[in-house]
Amino acid sequence: MTDVLVTIAPLTAMILVGFAAGFLPRFSAAESGLNVFVLHFALPAFLFSAVAGASLDRGLPLPFLLIALLVPTAVSAAVLLIARAVPNLRRRRLAGPLALTGGYGNVGYLGVPIGISLLGAEAALAVGVGQLLHNLVFMIGYPLLAEAGAGAQGESVMARVRRTVVSALLLNPVALSIFAGLAVAAVPWSLPGPVDEAVELLAGAAVPVALFAVGLALHHALVGLRSGAVPLGALTVATAVKMLLLPSLTWGAAVLTGLDRESTLVLVLLAVMPTSTTAYLLAHAYDGHGPFGAATIFVTTVLSVGLIPLAFVLAA
Template sequence: MLEIALLVAPLFVLLGIGMAAGFAQRFRSAQAGLNAFVFNFALPAFILMALAEAPVSDGVPLAFVVTSFVVPGALAFAVGGAARLWSRVRARRAAAHGRGASDASAVAPGPLAIASTYGNVGYLGVPIVLSVVGPQAALAAALGQLLHNVLFMVGYPLLKALQHRRHGVDEAAKTGLFELVWRVFTRAVLVNPVMISVVLGLILGALPVTMPDVFRESLGMLGQAAVPAAMFAVGLSIKPAFEGMRSGAVPVTAVLIASTVKLAILPAVTIVVLLAFGASLGSSWIAAAVIMAAMPVSSTASILVFEYDGDARVTSATTLVTSVVAVITIPLAILATPA
């Protein structure tokens, strides 16, 4: 336990430094630019270089794909469905007593589902997998974050767009189904720098070619900035989330539910599925799947929720809580990982 904690401790120290810097206005005002740098340049370079040297020709286990994609997706639907059912029960109880339902503790199903399952697999998951498991897990780490991001960055906007189309909301009501799907897919995948870096990395790793030294060294230097810059950026996002919780604007019960699902239930279900169906997986694939599932909520989740739901306070608050508690839960999840 102590050895694993020491491996991931430097990453959380960087997060703490970012959190402390978030109390200064000049750093808070730079957060958008820092996030843009990490997402568009540093992290893609980091992933590209890791995949270019990964054993891509060995193939990808189907059990890993199913575990990384289906488990969080199913759990997100379960949490969203439960939240929707609970809101209907509250509304019926309020109607039975002749009063309107209070919105003080109500949380929309979509944001709660995202807050319960959308992990920080890129900024935090990839560095931790490579730190704990080693470079042999580069392929598993990159594919894990790719599957995770496709699930949420494509799936959630698509569900929202289809919902608006069905209810005649906004311009989605006038858009054809194929055009709607293509528009969401293009935005989330085809022009996404992280997605592009994964594809290029897989191609370079599969082909018997060597990248010129000048490009390899340049991308390597850029990629080295990804981990510290990403952790610092995550830390900067914590103070606004804390202020939301302190003001009482965020339902604490919803945050606790989402945090429990994200840090305990999702990793536990992932381990159970791996025990049942992943007997043929190598240790690096198993460790990568569990570590990715154990990640705290991504700050990108708040951006996604704000864009499609307009209120990301629950998601931001859950990012705060899970980022702090993950210092303990991530080593525990790694210890519980099947050998």
């Protein structure tokens, strides 16, 4: 437990630095630019470098891929169905945001650096592919669900499906970086020296800048929590599902399928990540519940400081 805390402490410190900096207007105003830099340059470079240097000899077990896809999907679907049966939640259009925030973890900005820091570079392939599958469940599934009865005038269901899949998979820089890394790892050659050095420079910025940006984002989350517009009952449910139920079911599925230790730890770490900042954007854009998403991000991020190392130790 001590070793895990020592490893995570500097990462937590970067979040706290970002949160403290957010009290100054000059840094708060820079949040959007930092997120664009991380999403389009630093994080893709980090994932490309990690996956390109990984060994593909072992590959990834099929149960790993299925659990990464199906457990978050099943948990969110169950929450959605139950929440839709509650009149108050259905009337306030909270069923979708509740299912989203209870399942969608911050696997990119937090899961990737924490997973590789705790498990080493040899886990890069599992971490990269695991976070990609986790993201795709929600980046494709939630917009499709939200647009099922809406969509552009005259646009068919299949057209909306194609548009959403292309946006989340084929135009997503994080997804593309993983595909590119897999391609490089599969062939017996490497990038030219200057190109490789440039990628490494960008990759080196990913972890500190991403964590700093998470700290800045917590200010919006805190405002949402203080607004009084967030139903505490729904917030408690989303937090319990995200930080307790999802990791527990993920661990159980890994044990039942006989997954190896490293694969199990990757899945559990990704599952116990706090609610993704993208969940706030989706909840705001499709359901008008940005404050609820932001409040869930704040509470789960605070709890994750203790629950991430605890989950790692218990799953190990």
